[in-house]
Amino acid sequence: MRVLDSFIYGRKPLDEISANDRLEIVEGDLRNIHVCVSSLEGVDAVVLLAAIVGDPASKARPTETLETNVLATQALASAAKMQHISRFIYASTCSVYGVGGDLLDENSRLNPVSLYARSKIASEEIIRKMGDDYFAPTILRMGTLYGYSPRMRFDLVVNTMSMKSFLEGKIQVFGGSQWRPLLSVDDAADVYVRCIEADLKNVGNQVFNVGSDQQNYQIDEVAGRVSKALGGIPILRDNASLDARDYRVSFAKVADVLGFRPAGSVENAATTIVGRLQDGTIRNPTQRIYYNHYFDAAEE
């Protein structure tokens, strides 16, 4: 297995597994066409995760967002197709639904409210148009992730609420009625593996919403679950600065075709994250490396 990453947020996330002799780690920028093409040598399947991720990060770096999320993505997909790599899995996002109405399935209208979401839609369209009998890409529209990881993202809702509970003894909710489907980071990994192992006839040239109907939550419910798991942390409401995204998504297809059922829960993630903060595994959760929009690789 080969990982290509420019390590915007440092190399530490891969420390634990870097000694594995079945893993090759390449530091490089996907926007460099030579890096892009040579990264595919000897490869059977591509999982494209690299991107400028999240609304604030894309807003801070619009040019880099277009270069990586759209142009480099197009280049990688074209190179994969030229090299006869049929299986190309693209990490998109449920943010493409933006502000949705009813229960949204894979054919519902897209309504992006950020450059990030628009960049993901543009690349979805480019990749899907390349699909044919041989090159059979899969678009995975992931829900919002949560859970412990070697480089925490404290800019994701469950992780933020858990961290604020630990640091400030309270959870701040902005709005609260917005729907936001959630998915644990371990479950996300499980879906990528399922997708790599699935019969290409079932997953190629397909779009899947990735998450579960059980974890289609409104933000208020997420706060309630985190609060309860951590022993009744007070919840404060603020309706002034609202995140406009609001989408309730159907996950019937990923359950049917890939047999996906979530193993993770918001409650387990909250207690694990707070445990890691308490035992010092995560040092100073306010440092910039934990927030994508700072583009900081330095860890204290």
Ligand SMILES: NC(=O)c1ccc[n+]([C@@H]2O[C@H](COP(=O)([O-])OP(=O)(O)OC[C@H]3O[C@@H](n4cnc5c(N)ncnc54)[C@H](O)[C@@H]3O)[C@@H](O)[C@H]2O)c1
């Ligand atoms: N985290 C979520 O909640 C979520 C939800 C839906 C979809 N996704 C998608 O999943 C993927 C991974 O997200 P994440 O949360 O792990 O984000 P992340 O920011 O932690 O990881 C993105 C990685 O891409 C790398 N990268 C960025 N530009 C690059 C370039 N030009 N060349 C090589 N590497 C580059 C960065 O160094 C970083 O390691 C993204 O495509 C994202 O859109 C994430």
